[in-house]
Amino acid sequence: MASEFDLTALVRPNIRALKPYRCARDDYSSGVLLDANENSLGAAVPEALAVEARDQSLNRYPDPLQVQVKEQLVQLRGLPQTDHVFLGVGSDEVIDLLVRVICVPGQDKILITPPTYGMYGVTAQVNDVGVVKVPLLVDTVNDPANVFQLNVPAMLAATAQDPAIKLVFVCSPGNPTGTLIHPDAVKKLLTSLDQFRGIVVVDEAYIDFVPGNKSLASWVTRFPNLVVLQTMSKSFGLAGIRLGLGIAQPAIIQYMNNTKAPYNISTPTARVALAALNKQGLADMRKKVATLSAQRQLLLDALPQLPGVGQILGTNDANFVVCQVVDATGAPSRNRALQIYQHMAQKMGVVVRYRGNEYGCDGCLRITVGSPEENQLLLQRMTEALALFQ
Numbered sequence: 001m002a003s004e005f006d007l008t009a010l011v012r013p014n015i016r017a018l019k020p021y022r023c024a025r026d027d028y029s030s031g032v033l034l035d036a037n038e039n040s041l042g043a044a045v046p047e048a049l050a051v052e053a054r055d056q057s058l059n060r061y062p063d064p065l066q067v068q069v070k071e072q073l074v075q076l077r078g079l080p081q082t083d084h085v086f087l088g089v090g091s092d093e094v095i096d097l098l099v100r101v102i103c104v105p106g107q108d109k110i111l112i113t114p115p116t117y118g119m120y121g122v123t124a125q126v127n128d129v130g131v132v133k134v135p136l137l138v139d140t141v142n143d144p145a146n147v148f149q150l151n152v153p154a155m156l157a158a159t160a161q162d163p164a165i166k167l168v169f170v171c172s173p174g175n176p177t178g179t180l181i182h183p184d185a186v187k188k189l190l191t192s193l194d195q196f197r198g199i200v201v202v203d204e205a206y207i208d209f210v211p212g213n214k215s216l217a218s219w220v221t222r223f224p225n226l227v228v229l230q231t232m233s234k235s236f237g238l239a240g241i242r243l244g245l246g247i248a249q250p251a252i253i254q255y256m257n258n259t260k261a262p263y264n265i266s267t268p269t270a271r272v273a274l275a276a277l278n279k280q281g282l283a284d285m286r287k288k289v290a291t292l293s294a295q296r297q298l299l300l301d302a303l304p305q306l307p308g309v310g311q312i313l314g315t316n317d318a319n320f321v322v323c324q325v326v327d328a329t330g331a332p333s334r335n336r337a338l339q340i341y342q343h344m345a346q347k348m349g350v351v352v353r354y355r356g357n358e359y360g361c362d363g364c365l366r367i368t369v370g371s372p373e374e375n376q377l378l379l380q381r382m383t384e385a386l387a388l389f390q
């Protein structure tokens, strides 16, 4: 078996052969534009929105490649050029496109590492692509440094045994584990071409919450088989604009651009993203991350004091914490966790996420770090709920 990574061999034959749609804005974007069947009279919106719509030329289709936004992102993430960045409607769209570009329905598979982000598996299922699961290490007793880390030998054994596995999804920091994956483990996956010739996707949705620059984005220049996902939804606080990134070598990015809908990123989304990526926006993002990190510490200190809360799991590298709810004997209790979760949501107006059925998260609740006021309220309500359901 050849030991070189071969992207062409990996991409689905129909995508390889695709003659991409060429939209009007790929050709010209200035002058008297009578080429895209847009509304030449402008946007039909109420007076209050008309100025905004005119300023943004909302009657026009957006830039298909959003080069300006990419220029800002390239600077921020220390990437060589805009051709290393794909923009999607959230990273969820990037996940879907990767599966559609690489995996032949009914034949190919992805590998995921439970407990992990649910959309990898759902996207695979939607695309009729198989899912192989190699759980994260959860043995806390013998090897605390490796809790929620990758079981690399088992992953490589699985890929070596099943060449239909084309994509491996690694979530770092993990959702729901909140745990940054050791970079050496990712490097091992990337360099073991005799056992895995597909693409390693590292989902860094929460990377800005990790102190120091721990992103693997700059690795893409060295590894043609790496795709890094990031998003504006978390640290930038812009989940509503739906903007996610795929970072990889230009050859992969090109296949994704060929496959995407022509104008996937809207003009208002691009405009908000540009503002968020300027100096002031970045300063604000960093300030919010610092506040949320301090609040995370507050929760980490306070939650274990509540009677009925057991261990906090993982290394807490994201904007949430995962805590166990335990019974009178100190054992994790799914039942009690579920009761508390439901009562808090339905009767107290405080909504956390039940994750008690996930592998390695027995009886766990995942709690997003809120504002200082929200966190105080959470602690108060959770204390009350724990007292109600013993």
Ligand SMILES: Cc1ncc(COP(=O)(O)O)c(C=O)c1O
Residues within 6 Å of the ligand: 089, 090, 091, 092, 093, 117, 171, 174, 175, 203, 205, 230, 231, 232, 233, 239, 242, 243, 244
């Ligand atoms: C690990 C992970 N990846 C991706 C996403 C989706 O992000 P986006 O809003 O960019 O689609 C989430 C959202 O919760 C997530 O937890």
